[in-house]
Amino acid sequence: MITRLNVATIYVLDKDEALDFYVNKLGLEKGSDFKQGNYRWLTVRVPAEPGVEISLEQPGPPLHDEATSEQLRELITKGALSGLVFHTDDVRGLYETLQQRGVEDFTQEPIDHFYGTDMGLRDPFGNSIRILERKPAAQAATA
Numbered sequence: 001m002i003t004r005l006n007v008a009t010i011y012v013l014d015k016d017e018a019l020d021f022y023v024n025k026l027g028l029e030k031g032s033d034f035k036q037g038n039y040r041w042l043t044v045r046v047p048a049e050p051g052v053e054i055s056l057e058q059p060g061p062p063l064h065d066e067a068t069s070e071q072l073r074e075l076i077t078k079g080a081l082s083g084l085v086f087h088t089d090d091v092r093g094l095y096e097t098l099q100q101r102g103v104e105d106f107t108q109e110p111i112d113h114f115y116g117t118d119m120g121l122r123d124p125f126g127n128s129i130r131i132l133e134r135k136p137a138a139q140a141a142t143a
Helices: 015-025 066-078 091-100 136-142
Strands: 007-011 029-036 039-045 053-057 084-087 106-113 116-122 128-134
Touching: 007 066, 015 029, 015 039, 015 053, 029 053, 091 106, 091 116, 091 128
Parallel strands: 007 053, 084 128
Antiparallel strands: 029 039, 039 053, 106 116, 116 128
16 A cells, blocks of 8 residues: 655756755755766755655656657656646745745746635746645645
């Protein structure tokens, strides 16, 4: 039986640039950072959730051949691969904070929905990020 999620992966084009964005702009913290030969295992995580990490994976060896790596780089840049969804207690306040930190690629300003308020942005590579502030009733309904 599966008991919890440990690591999810997103593809990025540059691990150092991704680390800077996710830590210094988005406010996550660095998780693991290990090298084995030319391969670097790099993760970030939400500070209050140390048991779940996001692997920042770069297309290329030893995982992919050059043709596959090129295809993945094109898909990343188009924003065609999977994205991330985070929760926050104050989406409008976070929106202002992210603007102050230099985040520019917002795909949607905070907007109210029946389930709460959310916003959208892209990381420097094109990956989609949604940030949601759930309404208290929506939280109770899904519990």
